[in-house]
Amino acid sequence: MTTNVVIIGAGQAGVTAALSLRDQGWDQEIHIIGAEGHVPYQRPPLSKGYLAGTEDISDLALCSTAALGNQQITTHFGVAVTQLHREQKVVVLDNGKRLQYRWLIIATGSEPRDLMVPGKELSGLHSVRTVEDADALRECFTNGGHTVFIGGGFLNLEVAAEAARHGSVTVLEVAPQILGRVLSRPAAEALAKHHQQLGVDIRCGTSIRAILGENNKVAAVELEDGERIAAARVVVSVGATARDELAAQAGLVTDAGIIVDEQLRTSDDSIFAIGDCAVFPSVYADSTMRVESVQNATDQARHVASVITKGSLEDYQALPWFWSIQGTQRVQIAGLALPDDDTRVVQHDEATGKLVVERLRDDRLVAVETINAPGPHMKARKTLAASVTHLASQVAS
Amino acid sequence: MSKITFVHPDATEETVEAPANQSVMRTAILNSVSGIVGECGGQAMCATCHVYVEDVEGELPEISEDEEEMLECTADEQLPNSRLGCQLSAETHFNQITVRLPESQV
Ligand SMILES: Cc1cc2nc3c(=O)[nH]c(=O)nc-3n(C[C@H](O)[C@H](O)[C@H](O)COP(=O)(O)OP(=O)(O)OC[C@H]3O[C@@H](n4cnc5c(N)ncnc54)[C@H](O)[C@@H]3O)c2cc1C
Ligand code: FES
Numbered sequence: 001m002t003t004n005v006v007i008i009g010a011g012q013a014g015v016t017a018a019l020s021l022r023d024q025g026w027d028q029e030i031h032i033i034g035a036e037g038h039v040p041y042q043r044p045p046l047s048k049g050y051l052a053g054t055e056d057i058s059d060l061a062l063c064s065t066a067a068l069g070n071q072q073i074t075t076h077f078g079v080a081v082t083q084l085h086r087e088q089k090v091v092v093l094d095n096g097k098r099l100q101y102r103w104l105i106i107a108t109g110s111e112p113r114d115l116m117v118p119g120k121e122l123s124g125l126h127s128v129r130t131v132e133d134a135d136a137l138r139e140c141f142t143n144g145g146h147t148v149f150i151g152g153g154f155l156n157l158e159v160a161a162e163a164a165r166h167g168s169v170t171v172l173e174v175a176p177q178i179l180g181r182v183l184s185r186p187a188a189e190a191l192a193k194h195h196q197q198l199g200v201d202i203r204c205g206t207s208i209r210a211i212l213g214e215n216n217k218v219a220a221v222e223l224e225d226g227e228r229i230a231a232a233r234v235v236v237s238v239g240a241t242a243r244d245e246l247a248a249q250a251g252l253v254t255d256a257g258i259i260v261d262e263q264l265r266t267s268d269d270s271i272f273a274i275g276d277c278a279v280f281p282s283v284y285a286d287s288t289m290r291v292e293s294v295q296n297a298t299d300q301a302r303h304v305a306s307v308i309t310k311g312s313l314e315d316y317q318a319l320p321w322f323w324s325i326q327g328t329q330r331v332q333i334a335g336l337a338l339p340d341d342d343t344r345v346v347q348h349d350e351a352t353g354k355l356v357v358e359r360l361r362d363d364r365l366v367a368v369e370t371i372n373a374p375g376p377h378m379k380a381r382k383t384l385a386a387s388v389t390h391l392a393s394q395v396a397s
Numbered sequence: 398m399s400k401i402t403f404v405h406p407d408a409t410e411e412t413v414e415a416p417a418n419q420s421v422m423r424t425a426i427l428n429s430v431s432g433i434v435g436e437c438g439g440q441a442m443c444a445t446c447h448v449y450v451e452d453v454e455g456e457l458p459e460i461s462e463d464e465e466e467m468l469e470c471t472a473d474e475q476l477p478n479s480r481l482g483c484q485l486s487a488e489t490h491f492n493q494i495t496v497r498l499p500e501s502q503v
Binding site: 048058060066067068070294323325332374379382 | 436437443
């Protein structure tokens with residue numbers, strides 16, 4: 001029987017898994033398959049430095065092809081996996097190759113959620129997930145004109161700050177505040193204020209009826225109340241959906257993502273799922289969840305590498321953390337807050353924009369949100385990681 | 398081109414060349430030098446590119462307040478010669494540098 005590890009998806013999670021397996025001493029074959037034709041790259045700069053032109057494609061690389069070669073990792077790039085046969089433990093690639101596995105790691109990521117309104121097929125509609133998406137936006141921003149953003153989440157707001165350097169910008173958010181699901185009110189308000197200073201017009205509580213076109217090209221966005229906002233282009237970011245089709249077709253349990261257990265194993269013992277595509281039980285949320293962040297992708301990758309190489313029986317419990325760069329504001333979140341958790345502002349300096357907000361659940365600290373305050377963020381990560389270990393051992397006993 | 402020597406915790410050394418403006422962190426990643434993670438891609442947001450500068454030919458930038466705050470919380474202890482590898486760029490800051498890698502970054 002083969003001893004291969006096969007990894008589907010060569011993004012942040014898949015590549016980290018391959019490198020961590022070697023790092024942790026796995027000496028059998030490793031194959032990594034990635035549908036994108038590029039050297040594996042990081043996505044965060046696509047809405048930040050790469051979009052602004054301060055970073056180029058080589059700054060995005062997660063590794064080099066030579067580096068993977070040195071580590072004896074076999075790459076299949078520009079190739080997609082089209083089938084998974086679990087009985088034979090085989091994956092089939094679109095170039096006709098078949099690869100046998102002992103362990104399979106699915107790291108297929110996520111994709112932008114479709115906007116369910118008329119006009120979504122028009123040209124001039126954008127979203128940012130790949131290098132090509134960022135290139136397309138970078139090019140059309142230089143034409144100036146008005147950009148309308150649908151969705152007031154981290155990603156769209158990062159892009160909006162860049163768009164505001166080239167032309168006028170409106171952000172439409174259906175909820176009463178931007179970043180409502182992911183940030184406390186004081187932190188979200190501080191960022192809204194910063195965006196307004198950059199010239200971004202944020203309109204909350206606004207729903208969209210349709211996107212209107214002329215000659216198959218976006219011309220305006222129509223709101224529920226009939227108002228029309230002219231647009232040279234529209235950027236949509238209304239969340240992402242897990243790429244779980246392959247897993248579902250193979251009969252693995254999925255539900256808006258691939259369901260895994262505490263060790264990140266799917267309903268098939270030989271198959272793991274990690275990163276944006278995995279739904280896992282989180283001790284921080286007291287429920288199952290899917291997380292889209294670099295931390296989640298890399299920590300889950302390292303966890304699975306240690307399960308495979310060392311037979312580790314530990315549960316995945318890494319502390320979630322996240323960062324975003326909004327204009328000049330550096331946002332960091334340590335831990336995980338739910339929308340109903342309490343909020344306590346512990347530091348706010350208007351001049352520097354420095355803000356530290358604690359989030360509490362039943363008087364227990366569960367997350368710390370900071371703006372322009374890396375020190376408090378790092379300290380919070382240590383405190384929160386220690387407290388969850390403590391909590392877990394209490395539960396166990 | 399600048400030269401970067403990485404000294405691993407087990408004292409083995411690797412020397413690689415870095416083109417102008419390429420950071421110590423990125424050079425490690427592109428050359429598969431293990432021991433540097435660089436999760437935030439060089440934004441001074443993650444502190445997983447911690448190095449100890451043992452020797453340098455050139456002039457390193459002052460440690461900014463942000464970098465200092467990150468260094469206070471690295472996985473391995475902060476020493477007087479601790480730096481974030483993503484903040485040190487070839488040619489701009491050094492012609493030759495020797496950095497020792499910590500035992501762990503996360
Ligand atoms: C624009 C943008 C900005 C972001 N900014 C931040 C940030 O500031 N901070 C942060 O923490 N996170 C950020 N994120 C989120 C972070 O980048 C993702 O969580 C991370 O990339 C997830 O890694 P992954 O490997 O799970 O998925 P991905 O990186 O998406 O990789 C999955 C790969 O699998 C490939 N694939 C899928 N199906 C197949 C198949 N059948 N066969 C072969 N290959 C396949 C895909 O083509 C893709 O390349 C950002 C994301 C985006 C898009
Ligand atoms: S790479 Fe993240 S702090 Fe240097």
